[in-house]
Each structure stands twice: as structure tokens, then as C-alpha cells.
Amino acid sequence: RGKSPTRVLYQTLTRIIDFLNDKKRIVLMCADLSKAFDILDHDILYQKLNKLGIRGLPLEIIRSNVTGRSQTVVERDPVT
Structure with a gap:
């Protein structure tokens, strides 16, 4: 809450990249x-x-x- 859409997108993409690098599964619902x-x-x-x-x-x-x-x-x- 209180975050810009750009910031939320950046944080989401960063987390996805981290999960991919760690070979973890990703489930994303938008x-x-x-x-x-x-x-x-x-x-x-x-x-x-x-x-x-x-x-x-x-x-x-x-x-x-x-x-x-x-x-x-x-x-x-x-x-x-």
C-alpha cells in the first residue's frame, strides 16, 4: 500500500528473477x-x-x- 505501480512491478520482477536464479517454482496471480x-x-x-x-x-x-x-x-x- 502506498507504493507506485512502477515500484511494485520492479519488486515483483526482482523477486521472480531471484526465484528463477534459485531454481524455485513461481506462481503469480494478477x-x-x-x-x-x-x-x-x-x-x-x-x-x-x-x-x-x-x-x-x-x-x-x-x-x-x-x-x-x-x-x-x-x-x-x-x-x-
Whole structure:
């Protein structure tokens, strides 16, 4: 949380290279779930995930991907 996408990508690639050099297996899952949760009440979602046993870091990863997002579209100079 609080890291730029470039920093996260760099850290991910560095870790992948380290695993490859150490001949370790790599499993990588990437998903942009933010749009999937736009229509849900986030508080209810978090409560249900908590009841299912999803807590701590996994829940925080989901929470950070569905809150505080913004999008900017630039077309011929005007910003929307």
C-alpha cells in the first residue's frame, strides 16, 4: 500500500528473477478486481469475507484494490 505501480512491478520482477536464479517454482496471480466491486456495498463484502475466514493481509489486499481509486482520461488536452 502506498507504493507506485512502477515500484511494485520492479519488486515483483526482482523477486521472480531471484526465484528463477534459485531454481524455485513461481506462481503469480494478477487481477484487477476494482471494477467488479464498484456496485457492491464494500462494508457488507468485508464482513462476509471475514466470516469466510479471509482476514489480515489477504483482506487488506482486496480492500486496497476496491477503495480510493480514481481514473483520468485525457483526450486532446482536456482532462475529465
